[in-house]
Amino acid sequence: MIGSYRLERTLGRGSFAKVKQAIHAKTNERVAIKIISTKDASTSSLTHIRTEVACLRMLDHPNVVNLREVLASSSHIYLVMELVTGGELLDRLALERHFPVGVARRYMIQLLSAVDHCHKKGIVHRDLKPENILLDEHGNAKISDFGLSALYVQGFRATMLATCCGSPHYVAPEVVSRGKYDGRLADMWSLGVLLYVMLTGCVPFSGKDMKGLFSRIKAGRFAIPAEVPADAASLIRRLLVVDPTRRATMAEVAQHPFVQGKLAVVHPVVPLVPLVETGSECARVVVTDHVMDAVLTLLGPEQEGSGLPSMNAFDLLSLSALFELAPPDSLFDTRRLLMIVPGAVSDAMDRTEAHCRDLFSGAFTVVRLGHLGKLKCTVQVGLVTVRFLIQFYDTTPDFTAALFVKRQGPRIEFLRCALDAIAASSGRQSLLGDSSADVFSSDSSICVRRADESTSVSTLGRL
Known part of the structure; x- marks a missing residue:
């Protein structure tokens, strides 16, 4: 407990702070609590925090994240804030x-x-x-x-x-x-x-x-x-x-015509959670921060000399449960994407690399570390350089898990490159279809089919 709040799942974390979802013990209101370690934070970071608190206390607007209250202990500062669940x-x-x-x-x-x-x-x-x-x-x-x-x-x-x-x-x-x-x-x-x-x-x-x-x-x-x-x-x-x-x-x-003469609060009627359909060859998994933290714990630390990483049936079962628990109104972590590819690791790496070369042409370079199951990819998007790692995990002879992790470049460009690569691997032009009207559905669930309907890995659930 922190004050009157009971802590729930972790929403995100940084070098000196983390954000937890919490619920008020009496009102049942859900909030986000930013927990800041004063001993780990630098002087400049604490200055920024003080500035943020001072500003938020002065603001009361429906289009500004609301600060509910500020709590403190001898070692931590707790910012109790409005819980905003639709992502960035x-x-x-x-x-x-x-x-x-x-x-x-x-x-x-x-x-x-x-x-x-x-x-x-x-x-x-x-x-x-x-x-x-x-x-x-x-x-x-x-x-x-x-x-x-x-x-x-x-x-x-x-x-x-x-x-x-x-x-x-x-x-x-x-x-x-x-x-x-x-x-x-x-x-x-x-x-x-x-x-x-x-x-x-x-x-x-x-x-x-x-x-x-x-x-x-x-x-x-x-x-x-x-x-x-x-x-x-x-x-x-x-x-x-x-x-x-x-x-x-x-x-x-x-007074500009584009704004139509008003600075009013306009509520866009645009559902946030996409209904994503995939082809028969691979799937994209929508991943939130707390799920990815647990996924990486399951996969273990990255060790350069440890050989090809693997995921066993228990890992997959745990992974399935994690995705079942993922909140349906959260968008994915745009630094990482997970896809399922049929076949063993070597075949999956060959196929993914070939699709990326065809997709990005001369703008694509790759360093292949086959013994570690890694593709270190670089894509030149105009004047912007995007670097990302694709880590392949040995699962069963029937399919491989591939994790895309951003290393350098704007997050938006990484996400586009990764989604394009996943779409190319599934034989489609886009995972999201041709029309945003088709993509954003009122259905609040995220539907991602199994990589291979013929396999018997039922533990994948919503993967």
């Missing part, structure tokens, strides 16, 4: 590649409304990106992670900030230049990048390295695909203006 906006964006205009508009209005509320409270976020936007069970966007936020003095002149914060692809040119800047206008730039990403599925600025990326951001040159509607393109151009004094303000954006 990044998860859904990676699945759909880009959003229909109506969906992007609804999310943009929600985000603008939330950011406007923050600014009116004297708070700038400074790290707006898809990973920091959560979705609730109804599909509503909620801004989270205020660790890099800053408080400014409200009044005629906003306090000018001087700290370089934010994620590289979403950061404003004045922040990159490391001069003083108005944090509110930097947030507006980030919202422009977010709108671009939601409508196109890619970032407007990229480079071979950080220097090249920052150079492109400061130059402010980007292209908008022709399929982006004129009103959306117009708003993107007004937000992605290098000179912050000429960039659209919140008041100006509120």
Whole structure:
């Protein structure tokens, strides 16, 4: 127990903190509790935590993750927060590649409304990106992670900030230049990048390295695909203006045709959990953090000299039970994907490598460690390099388990590469079908068929 809360499953963990689902002993309300070890956290991390708490205590908006209360002991800080179960906006964006205009508009209005509320409270976020936007069970966007936020003095002149914060692809040119800047206008730039990403599925600025990326951001040159509607393109151009004094303000954006003159809270009617059908040759397993933690425990630590890893019937039985316990309203962990491939490990590796070479062509390179059951893959996606490991596990002569693990690159690009590779291995163009309307069903279950209907491995259950 922590205060009045009974701890349940682990939702995630980091180097000095973990997040647990919990339930209030009297009200039965489910919450998320961020448990921070003060002895393991660095001084800067504790500063970010204090900032986040200070900001969240001032905010009360349906599109901002709500802080319920703060508890503390001699060694830990406990942030009791609203439980948001729909995953990150990044998860859904990676699945759909880009959003229909109506969906992007609804999310943009929600985000603008939330950011406007923050600014009116004297708070700038400074790290707006898809990973920091959560979705609730109804599909509503909620801004989270205020660790890099800053408080400014409200009044005629906003306090000018001087700290370089934010994620590289979403950061404003004045922040990159490391001069003083108005944090509110930097947030507006980030919202422009977010709108671009939601409508196109890619970032407007990229480079071979950080220097090249920052150079492109400061130059402010980007292209908008022709399929982006004129009103959306117009708003993107007004937000992605290098000179912050000429960039659209919140008041100006509120009157833009794309926003339709309102900064109201709009609830997108978009079910979150995809109904995934697979071909006859392989399956994708939707994996949440707590399930993957247990899966990796079953598989054991990675040891370079230990030979080919394996999973026995007891492991499979335990794995089956874990997936049965996975909450149906959670999206998968976008750093890892699991697939089932028919045949022994060597055959599965041959087939997967061949499919990847055909799929990615000259953009694909691989280091094969056959004795360890590993493919170390690199895919060049434009100017972005994505590296991931495919670890094959010896199970039975009939099928092999293959785990995709991200090593380098944006999570969204890794997820696309992994899903494309899995789809290619199943002989399909996409695991998700041709229409997002077909993919997102009101059915709250995740249906992934067995790799081979003819096998007798009934313990796979929902695998």
